[in-house]
Amino acid sequence: MAPVSELNRTDNVEGPVVAIFNVPLIGHVNPTFALVQELRKRSCKVHYFLPPVASIRDAAIESGAVVEGYLPEDPTDFEMDKCCVDEPPCPTQIPVEDRALYPVWPLTTILKCGEYVLERCRQIGVSVVLYDAWVPLGIVVARRLGIPYASLVTYPGMGSLRDMLSLMEAEGRLEVFADIRKPYGKAIKDKFGIDLSCHLLTRRQYYSETNFVTTCEDLVAELPKPGEQKWADELRAHFSFTAVGCLVSASAPHVSTVSATPTHSVSASAKSFGNALPTAELMDHLARGRKIIYAALGTMALLDRWNIDLGRLSGNNLPLGTTGKAFCQHVWKALFAALEELGEEYFCVLPAGKQPDALDFLGSSEEEISEHLPCNVFVCESVPQVEMLNRYTSVFVSHVGFNSLQESLMAGVPLVAIPQAVDQPGNARKVQDRGWGQAFFKPMETCTAAQLADVLRQVSGGASYRRAVQRARAELAGGAPRLAEHLVVMAKDQKGQNGAVLGGC
Missing domain, CATH: 3.40.50.2000 (Glycogen Phosphorylase B;)
Structure with a gap:
């Protein structure tokens, strides 16, 4: 790992404007709050695009970010995983229990929210984008604005999913899901001029050429050997991953729970437990x-x-x-x-x-x-x-x-x-x-x-x-300051842009 310099620099020179795009999942957002703190130490301004989940937004604000919504007026009922558009139609032929395996909502979110978010990022002068790999809207914004970007991988890489993905490849499901994604990719290309390479087998996660993994190199999960699995060979050919270290910090905000949506009524006899530690x-x-x-x-x-x-x-x-x-x-x-x-x-x-x-x-x-x-x-x-x-x-x-x-x-x-x-x-x-x-x-x-x-x-x-x-x-140790330094360097060095277009849909 590269050494980190000037970790506590807080001079008065205004730093880059960083846009972060994320989903309302605890495991995806918690690592980012220490990063926001480190970016603020470097005089960066951080605009954090999040769905309207109060506990997550509160933690982002506490860490020093300006929270942004994905739609004008920021409707309180907006849910990314239920985001749908009229064309292409959302597929209904696959059972609901399989939908986490082939999600199209990352693409429909772009079609529904892209114009507003792109204009908002122009207004605030975003100079570098960091996006969760579930939110390819970050790719569209960065490529349209001509600024550097990277994805944040808050798990130990796709090698950690090898058992599940290898089974899906053997059953032919990866190809089926790629076919489902293609019309959405075409609609995005027609509307925004950006090719997201939706044909790729690994597009259940929308990696960029530069991807930061929130762990040390030793914990990045190994891929299958070359030639064993198509999805793993594809990953090696198109993407690179940099392990920056763990982002956990005892001083950063931490979200413990989000609201459940019970599928049944709450029994009057059900026991309710509080949240206070004894x-x-x-x-x-x-x-x-x-x-x-x-x-x-x-x-x-x-x-x-x-x-x-x-x-x-x-x-x-x-x-x-x-x-x-x-x-x-x-x-x-x-x-x-x-x-x-x-x-x-x-x-x-x-x-x-x-x-x-x-x-x-x-x-x-x-x-x-x-x-x-x-x-x-x-x-x-x-x-x-x-x-x-x-x-x-x-x-x-x-x-x-x-x-x-x-x-x-x-x-x-x-x-x-x-x-x-x-x-x-x-x-x-x-x-x-x-x-x-x-x-x-x-x-x-x-x-x-x-x-x-x-x-x-x-x-x-x-x-x-x-x-x-x-x-x-x-x-x-040291992941949050190390990643913050990477982003500052990317923002200041336009040669660090990683916007090369992959193959067509």
Whole structure:
């Protein structure tokens, strides 16, 4: 990694205007808030384009950004993943559970919002664009304005999706999804004159020639060997990736939850848990030498796919038909039984989210649920995760989404990895191979109470795990200032533009 110079420069010369484009997903936005802080230190002005999700926008403002909407008047009901246009028609022939695999909403967002966002970026004088790889609107804006741009990859690269993508390629689904994207790509080219190369198999993510990965080089997941998979060969041929380090910062804002949209009515008997940490109780447990387990299974299972199949995204890590609810409740049942076995020397903090039926396996009323919770378990809706990891946690039971993995490493906390889907099985392999903890692969079969209790004893008491985590922490450090410096250099050196057009749609 290149050295970073003048990290704390705050001179009075006005710096570049940086536009950031993102989606309302916690794992995608949380790494960016420390980056905004670093850009502000360099006198940059940051305009952050976000959908109207209050908790995410508040964190962006707190970090120092000016929040922008994607549409005029910034309607409060705007949702990117439901953004549709009349032509071409949004496809309906594919089941809803498959739509995360071939999304067209990144393209329909351009058709619906592009004219307004482009004009707004002209008005504010944007000089460099950083966009989440789900938001190719950033590519269109940058190419039309003739300014440099790069994508931000908040997971360890497409190699982490190799099991899922290889299965999709074998089944011919990557080609099918490319065909679905092509008319949208043509409509964008006709309207804005920008070719997004929608025919590429890897266009489920809209990379640019320059892509910054929010981790260290050692954690970037390897691709299949040349010649093994078309999608991987295509990625090597067209795109380059620079690992800048971890962007996690204990001083940056951090979003713990966004509002759930229940698909059923909330039962009057469902238990509602707050969001406040029992700090005095946690400090008392630590003073008594007890181990504190933090168990968080991520928003994909707890919110996005609570009642939707996770198995299709798992690369065979979960059986087809396994919903977020089924996964969470399976792990929670095993965890509660394990904690009863472990006894009073262990205490667990468990954020269960906002789903009204989250704990219905314990009972149908608040009284029943409280009665059946182990006495060494504290349940809440959400937790300030960075604070929890840095101040209290002995071992983190995690789905190992990439941000959760890196937040744990940066806090020096070993892990028990229980992966669901997408990049998580690959992340769990890293946990196991690097000695950062232990992992349960195919958890619906392997994660039992007895096995989990045994693993928790080993990881919470093993000095070797903490030493390995500390080594990883040293490798990861410095990502936010390093990336901020890259963007400043790109903005000041127009030769850093990466706007070469890939092949046609």
